[in-house]
Structure formats: C-alpha cells, structure tokens
Amino acid sequence: MWMFREVIDAFWTPDIWLPPNTKWSDLEPNERVQYTDHRHLFYPLPMAIVVLLIRYLLEKYCFSPFGVSLGIKNTKPKRAPDNVILEETFAKNNKWNHKEVVGLAKRLDWTERQVERWLRLRRAQGKPSTLVKFCESSWRCFYYTFSFHYGFVFLWSKPWLWNIDYCWIGYPHQGTTRDTWWYYMMSLSFYWALAVSQFFDVKRKDFWQMFVHHICTICLLSFSWICNFHRIGTLVLLTHDCGDIFLECAKMAKYAKYQKLCDIVSVIFIIVWLITRIGLFPFWILYSTSVDAPRVVNQMFPAYYIFNGLLFLLLGLHLYWTHLILRIAFISWNSGKIDGDIRSSSSDEITLDDDSNSKIDDINEVLPNGTT
Template structure:
C-alpha cells in the first residue's frame, strides 16, 4: 500500500518526514484494513499519497461501566481482600473502642458459657462477611499462584483453559475440605442414618461450635459464588446457576434461623459429594487425561444419581411425612434457657420472618412452614433433573467414544478462544525532534543486528531502502504497544 522510494534517505530526510507526520491529517481507513488473530498483514502501513505511518494494534472491545468495574475488581481482588482483612485486625489491635465490633468478624457470636454452645443472631453477619472476603482473596491467590502454574506444568497454555482449570481446581480444593467436615459432623450426630432423628428435640436454639462454623462457612461460600458469577465471564447456564445459588443461600438462611441445622448439614453433604468428582473430571479433561477423565465422569454420574435423585428425594419425603408426626405444631418463644410453647401463632404471616431478625422471637412449625421449606427444595430438584439430562448426553458421547465433555457450564461461554481483531491506527511520532548527532546508532545496531554503513551523503541500511520502513524503525517503534 505504501510508496517506495529508490534512494536511501538521510537522517535529515527522516526528521523532515517525522515532522510532516505530526501535522498530517488523520487518514480515513478503508474497509478491510483490520486483520484477524492470524496477524496477517504488515506491522506498519502507509496510506497512499501521505507520509503518515499506521501501526497495527489490538482492537479493544467497548465495555460498559459495570463490565469495567467487574474487570477491575477481578484484577485487584487479592489486594482488596488482603487489605480489608489487615484493616480489621489493625483496627482491633490499635483502636480499643472498635474492638466491640471488630472481634465479631473473626469470632463466633452468641456463646453461652453455661452450655458451651452458641445461639443464632444477626451479629453472625460479621463472621459471614469476613468469610466472604477471605474466600475471595484465597480463591484468587490460590488460582493465580498455585493452580495456574500446575496447569501450565500439565501443558495447558490457552488463557481460557488455564482459567477454567484453575476455577475447577479451586472448587475441588473447597469441597475436599468442607465435605469431609460435613460428613464428620453427621457421623458424630445422634441422628446418624436416621431420618426421623432429624426432627427430634426441636426447637433447639443452640448449636455446637463445629456445626455453627460449618453452616456459616458454607453460607458465606455460596454468597461469594453469587458474586463470582457476576464479575467473571458469563456462562451459558448463568440463569440456572443464579437460581441455584439463591435457593441454596435462602435454604441455608432458613435452616439456620429455624434451627434445622441437622437437615441442612445432611443436604449439604448429599449435594457436595457430587462436586468431589465433577471438578476433578474437568481438570483431567483440560490436562489431556481423556481416559481417566471418562472413568471419573462415570463415578460422578453414579454419585449424582444416588445422592441427588435418591437420597435427596428421601430427605424431601421425610420433611413431608415425618415432620407432622414428630415436630410439635405451634410456636415457641424465648431462649433455650427460657423456652415457652407451643402456643398458637400470631395473626397474619409476619411470624414466618420473625426468626430472621429476632433470635428469641417466635419460631413455628405448621403446614405453611413445611411447604415454605419443601417448595424451594422441590424446585432445586427440578434444576438438578434438568442438569442431569445434559449429563446423560455427555454419557452418550462417552459411550460413542467421543470422550466426556460437560455441556452444562464449562463450555458455556464460547468454547474456543475468541478471535482477536486488529486495526491500523496512526502511529504518532516522537514529540522531540532530534538531530543526527543525537541518534545512538551503535545501540540501534546492537538491538537490530544490522550493521550501519556511513557515507558522505547519509546513512544506508542494507536491505532497508523503503522510506516508510526507516520511519517505522526510527520514529514509530517506541509507540508500538
């Protein structure tokens, strides 16, 4: 596209051309001046009849305010989390008046020294907030400094696959920590392998330290997951995942406020056992262990069917059939040491929300409460059935020999890397014009491996007689990003 000049220009000519480029009008680019990620086309271009040099640059997609804010948060979440946690501890150490608040962030509240157990209340929000901040920073740090390097060692180089591997590996780390803890709590409970035992001794308005930390930690994790799916790249099943996360958080809130932590613990370990295998299978797929991925995917399918469509349905049936037989109908009021009831529920439906803002207020059981729990649990079952149909499609692909590849959420965005688009922009010359005496020719010679031969008429570059090439090397090179 550029004009060629047969004579070798002198540095003085180059200075004149650079000065001309500064005052030249910005050219209008014709259609087809961009190139795809194959990067076809020259790095520099020159419009016809002009000395203006154009440089190829990556075209940046326009982003809205929310997307820019989300990208900024993703890029700085480690520092933000660390600074917030440091601020809490520093305020607690050096501001005595703040300790009445700051200690609630990293200590469980409502301890009863007489029983050695914990009640529930609004101040638990401090600990949940602390866990959300900690999960955010720990997740980002682990993905960037531990999991991504492991992925690279396995030969994963594409940016999206590195991100997906790190995300799935983080979930695997989380579930391998919390699922054994949940199983330990369940196996050491009086209702172990006894669905009817889930409903005895209600309402017990206090829990032990392990159960309280476990429930609040899980609750914080799922709240943090709602944040994650909004700040990171949207997947195909975004709506289903959002509904799932909201239902999970609501059920955790309800079982904690209504003192049903026993059934909450059981449902969590039922759901979490599946997530031990799915992230592992995905990581194996990204690392190229296709056969091992297929075997793990088989274990995932078996665990999903048994846990989420057999045992889970049994728990739902227990809520429907056993709770009317075992739990007293009516309302209770007061602390564990001074519990009054059962009494008739207050008029209206406001009593249903009382456990969420008054730990010693009315907590009730009746048909309305039963169906308030059962309805979201049944909706959650429909979502898992929808997902399981997709899992079956993957299983059919495995039986055909195509390999396991989850169609629910991991190929959700675009599948392959998005093609990068390149455009040509005017390369602004250096602001400061320099004379021939200011050119560091020796340094340029060392950087480019080209020997410059001086003559009485100027500088000649063997094999580089094009005027625009000299402009690119001397005047525009420092402008390339």
Template sequence: MSSSHSWLWSSWFWLPEGTTWDAFKSNETIQYPQFRDLSYSILAGIILLAVRICFECFVYLPIGYYGGWMHRKQSLCTRMVDHIHQLIGYGSNTNKFRRVAETAWRFTFYTSIWVVGLCVLWDQPQLWDVNSSYRDWPNHHIPDKIWYYYIVETGFYWALLFSTFAFDVRRSDFWEMMLHHMVTIFLLSMSWTINFVRVGTLILISHDSADILLELGKLFRYARWSTSTTIVFVILFVCWTGTRLVYFPFWVIHSMLFEAPKFVQKSYRWENLLQRPMVPRLLMIMLCVLLILHLFWTFLLLKIAAKSLKSGVDDIREDSESEDDSDSKKRD
C-alpha cells in the first residue's frame, strides 16, 4: 500500500525535471493550491445540490405556478411535495416541470458563475495571454477569489455527476454527459494539484458562456416561444463554434501542446511516453476527450438545425432529451 502510494505521488509521475513537491509549499508571498483543498469541492457539490432543490421548490415552481405555466388543480404546497418525491424516485420520471427545473437551475448557475468568473479573471494575465498560464510556472499565486471560483466550479461538476446519475431526467446522451462530468472533474483536480490552475480557469469560463445560451434556448423552447428559441439557437451556434471548436483547440490545447513545454520543461517530448512527468499526457488525453465530445454535440446541434428547418423550432433538442410525448404537447 505504501509503495503504491509513493508511486502515485512520486515527482516522476507528476512534476517536471528539477521540481519537487517542496516547490508547492505556500509562503508569505505565494499561495499554492493543495490537493487536500479538493475535499472542499465535494462539500461544495453537496451544498449546490441542496441549493438547487431549494431553488426548484421555492423559486422556479412558484414562478411556473403563478405565472400561468402550470395547471392549478393542485395547491402549490402539494406541487412542492410531489416534486421532492419525484427527485427521490417516487414520482414520474417524465414530468415536464422536472426538465424545466433542471434547465432553469443550470441556466441560473452558469449565468452567475460566468459573471463571477469574468470578474475574478479580469485582472489575471491568462485571460489576455494564454501563454501566461505557463510562464513562471510553478510560481503562480492563487488569490482567494480564484481559489473559491475553482472549488465551486469543481463542486458543480460533482453535483452534476451525482444528479445526472441519480435523479435527473434520463436523456439520450446520458453516457456522454457522465463521461464529460467525470473527465472534467479529473481534469480540474489534476490541474489544481500541479498548479495548472490558470489554464483551467480559461477552460471553465469559455465553456460556461455557451452553456448559458444552451440552457436559455431550452427554456424558451419549453415555453414554446418559437422566435426567441430560433434567435438564441443562432447565437448559441456562433458562441459554441467560437469557444468549443476554435478557442478550445486552437488556443488552449495548442498552447499546452506547444507552448507549455517551452516554459515548464524544454526537453519534454510528448511522444516519449516514458519521459517524466506523466500527468501532462493524462491532461492532454482528457482535453482531447472533451474535444471529441464537443464534436459529437456539434453534430447534434447541426442535426437539430436541419430538423428545425424542416419541421419548426419546436423540435430543438428533442433528439437529445427523453421527453414524454404528452408532456411536450401540453402544460404540466
């Protein structure tokens, strides 16, 4: 057990030549990320799940109830109790409000965290120069605002992983979403451990922008606002292409593939699989997995666009969601 533990945390596995774990000890001028900090991300995930349930019951449900989007055959309190029963597995898995509530929560979080991320990263060098993610590594100070931002974002993916598996409405891309959440958690955790936090923040803020529009478009679609859905879908596709298919591969992945070795370890060769360290190769694999998933979802978006041109915007996202036909035709 001790030998496997020592191998797992060996400098050869994690760190470039000439670098030891002593270089990651915080001092008066630089606060370094610590692996033990990641335990707070799990706690953050649990808290976010609780916040989500509260928002669904006490914010989204009353809005739908009093806004006229739901029948009032049952009282609001009864609706709340029924929704909680559905979350813990004692209700219908195809209830339309569950899908709307899930989408509303993700829209709320992505919008909030993107604004927060923009504020905390505005004065950070990597936002304006991606190569600053590696320049002067590992001596990158982690301000408190970045610490909280990263931990909360990681916690959100823990919450998504659990909710997708346990009580979210099962969609046709269930396994792709599970893979995405697991890869993202590993990517964020590993980058945190070796202080590749700067490049991690760029991945987070660029991805969140498209997610905001995706969830907003789904909300408009659920409300059957055809014109708004079409407008958001067009903006989404432009944003998605710019962030997921251009910025992510040609800036983020490119910088890590070609620029990071210049600043971190000039002798590093990706093709030399036995050369230390190993973790950057794992990070690169996970980045490529995310890119493949982006291409898969881009195909779905193109498929949706083609279908909507033939049969209308009401079909948007229908292929990727397991919807009850009756619920898609009437109010919940």
C-alpha cells in the first residue's frame, strides 16, 4: 500500500504540474477564488450516461421522424446468400482482386459476376441505412451547435476572448466560473459518450482510429483542466466546434437528397475550416501558448511543454486533413464527380472508403456531385 501511495505522490508532484514555487495548497478553493479541481473530472462519467440517453430519445422521437418526413427510408441492405467458403475468404480480406474472384468462381462453379455480386452484397450488409446515418449526423449537429453557441455566449463577457493575454495574466491564480465548469464538463461527457457509443453503433473501418481520437481529446481536456489552462482550453473548444456544425449539416442535406443545399453548406464548411483550424488555431491560439505564455508567466514547467506539444500535434493533424480536403475538393470540382472511393496502392495517393466515418470520408461524402 505504501508503494502505491509513493507512486501517486510522485505522479502529482507540483514540480511537474505547477509553475516554480507553487504548491497544490496554493490552489485550494477559497472564498475569493474557485480553482479547478482534478476530482471533478469524474463527473463527466455519469454525465456521459445522460448524454447517451438524450441522444437515444432525440434520435427516436425527433431526428428519425424528421428524416422520414424528408423522404429518407430506413431500408436495410439485402443480405448476401450464406456461403462458408466466401465468408471465410471475406473474413481474411474484404477486398478481392480479379485473380481472387476468378479463383473463387472456379472453386464454386459460379460465374465471376455472381462472385462480384456476392461481395458487393456482403460489403453492404455492415453499412448503416441512410436514416441511421441521418440521425447520427443530426445528433452531432445538434450537439456542436449547442456547444458552440453556449461557449460563444458565455465567452462574450470574458476578457480572454478579446485579449488572449488574459489567458496567462495572473496564472496560475485564475479562478474558474460556473459557466466555464459546465463548458468543460459537457465537452468531456460528450466525448466519453462518443467513445462508449462506438461499441454499440454500426462499426466502421476506422473504428479504433476514431476511438483513439476520442480518448486523446479527453486526455487533452483533462490535462488542461488539471494544469488550470482552462481559459485557453475554452478557446480551443470554441474554434473547433463551429466547423463541424456545417459538416454535419452538409451530410444531413446529402442524405435527404438536397444536393444544392449540400453543395453550398460544404463550401461554407471548407471556408470555416480554413479560417478556424488553419488560421485562428495556429496564429492566434498556438502563438499565444508558444510566445505570449512564456513572456507573461516567465518560468514554465514540464506540464506546460507537454500541453503545448499536444496542441502542436493537433495542428499537424489539421494540416494533414486540410491537405486531403483540398485535394478531394479540387478533384471533385474539376471532374464533376467523385467515384465511390479514391483508392491507390501507392502511399502517395489518398485512400478513402465510403463505409468509414473519418473526417476525410465525411468530406468525400458531401462534396459537390460526390457519391455516398
């Protein structure tokens, strides 16, 4: 037991988490200042259950009827006939080349067309219906819209929205307000709910990649809360929520077959993405954390460098996504269409599957004249 206690004490040593000459006792809540409390990070766990319940009720009683009223059908794909040999082959590899198709056709005494049709039906079995995808996008659009407007309204009266230096002035003795507390707890509960719901939703190809993404987001939010970086954290959340609203709206329009609306909203999404993820995030937020913070705080500490490093990793991911988004957009608007997916065996080419749920596949789904 004493060894466990020593490990815990070593983990929470102030030399790692706090600026020099600062102790945890200095940040205990008092009558004047209400500091962040790492113990509050357990609250989003039961809150995530509430989020999942709200999602279920909204999808069943609001989003699904709304989708049906738009003409979206909840039709399930036709099942492929049972075949042990093809199932075993499909389990090992669900992408068959022409040579494999020919071999299976000879083995089963089928035509190549029959084998290809079985493969097409088998792939379609695991895909959600259009109505299910509409409901999922509606839920995410609802949350991002609510989160962005909540954050924008309460940050409007905060000085660090208008002068980002206030994220560091007086640090670490910066109290948190009730609206900031709720902003963080709601965001954490939403991402915990996403991480859990992935195991119950229709599984996509990038299941584990998205799961790791949700966990990394939770870690970044938790880290900023523990280090009392909640002010800069609220700005990061605000700049990231607004773009996803338009992405989900474009997908909803696509599922409802409002192509012109989808085209307009998808263009707005790309513009907002470039402004927030490639403009505001690096030149406003990262500049502040990298240049202004050391100048104002003077003495930095290990946790700061870890936090700032995570933000730069996030920027790297944004740049990678932006490169692919613009490339897909260029192909789409010049060719007039995007095929089912853009594939290549070369590592220099973009590989997209229409049954995954990554950021790039979402873009591929909503670009003008694209196919779902």
